[in-house]
Amino acid sequence: MNDVPAISFRDVDFSYDLVPVLKVVNLIVKQGEFVSIVGPNGGGKTTLLYLMMGLIEPDRGEVRVLGKKPETARRKIGYMPQSMDFDRQFPVTVMDVVLMGRLGSRLGGPYHKADKQAAMEAMEEIGIDSLAKRPFSKLSGGQRQRVLIARTLACNPEILLLDEPTANVDPDTEGMMHEFLHEMHKRMTILLVSHDLAFVSKAVKSVICVNKRVVRHPTAEITPEAIRELYKDEMRIVRHDQRYQNGKNSNG
């Protein structure tokens, strides 16, 4: 790792059809950092991720990933989308799903040997190599989540972008996610989009709050007042054993 920031935004504006979504975003995420992105639905979290992956162009300003243009650096990013709308019966094996992480930009033709090798290594790392040939549809929720993690690792990423990895998972899987992120943090930069502030406050030191403007806070400063300010009326706080949680399990 060197001094080039993993992610940098300089004076970035972005709007959809003239409706401003993000305004004057200045943001630096250093390599090796573990930060969380929080904010209300429609606040621009997904837009921020898309800008990082170069799927959309900013109206103004500059986005850099590992010092390069996002389109160029995209393959260094392991992205885990929200996993709610999969067809549970879709005819794929675990290996098929993990291989999808290797698709990269090469169009057409079968996967190479190196792709299969990398997919196998990713599965071994997560401890699911024995499931490789199993149909994805026959797995439990926790196993599925592991497969999606392995898929994210299959491209040997330097940065992990995880979109709500703990939405709709049981406590066991959440614990597993926690352990996994802790382990991955030793060797890569992690950005985690989450509504689950309990999960966030245990895992990360710094939080990026997105609601048209983007502000960074140390986790210690995340008080009920700060949350209320960010989410406005859209939330309720459920407090249990020192945890704060956004009441709506939403998917923004």
Add this chain to the structure above:
Amino acid sequence: MNITQIEIQMIAVVVAAGCAIPGVFLVLRKMALISDAISHAILIGIVIGFFIVRDLSSPILIIGATITGVITVSLVELLKKTGLVKEDAAIGLVFPVLFSAGVILISRYAGDIHLDIDSVLLGELAFAPFNRMIVAGTDIGPKAFWVMSGILILNLVFVIVFFKELKLATFDSGLSLALGFSPAFIHYTLMTLTSITAVGAFDAVGSILVVALMIAPASTAYLITDRLSLMIFLSILFGAASAVSGYWIAHILDASIAGSMATMAGMIFLLAYILAPGRGLIALIKRRFNQRWQFARAMLAIHLYQHEDLPEATYENSFAHLEEHLRWNPNFAGKVVEQAQGRKLLKKEGDLLVLTGKGRDLAKEYIVK
């Protein structure tokens, strides 16, 4: 079997196989209805193409119809994107307009030629062998066979070359987009192929039955396999089986070949729906039935576990008490206890039910959950 019969079956098989391939992805992408839209809307493309070249088997017709197919899909997308109508309504709005325009054109201007609405809707496979493919003065077989074989190969090549992209874009369009790989490319290519296939097949089986041959074999295969490559292979196989069996049923009943083929495709689906291992109706009923007993055994184990080694155990864990505590009738309770004994979950000591180590493990397993 005479040569015409063999040729009709050959055409039927390539038509069914050609339709099955795009069908798999339409079914997986939950877009089965779009095949209905495309297969109807291409009529206007065929009619306009026909007016230009005055030949029903000209490639211009295929090109014209394919363009209309893609226009149909684009119009549906456009309407959907306005957010004012839902996708199914958008489909229902777009294709009847295009289709009826085609119907008006035919009835007004093509009354005296071989292009009537019946043949467009239902096709006539029995006549297909009469239209021959002549290359350098040699008759190499029915034209429909060669056209549809070409389309089948085109579909196969597309699926083989872009297999991994198709799989990703269909399974998880979100990730596909994030990898910088446009799901729209796959979408429109697939729609183009669906249109080409529908045009190629309409001559033989008509535009309505194309839908049956695209959707039924793929839906059947979906019930049977967990592998995409196998699903494609099985769809082709089921399509071909419907084609041949349909032909012979039509022969025996002296009925429409295309109609019999589509009926057979439906029958094969029905069989799979009832019998498919793991997912069919029978497997489902069996599973529900087993689950009921499994649940009862677990309830019993948990109940016994909660009270064992406590003073009230002699009362709580007696067989007679089950009726009161678990609200089981003695007959049902007797069967559950018998099953639990058979599985070595418990022992009977007089009237008292005593958990074995295995029974205790079962109870613990559920309690932890």
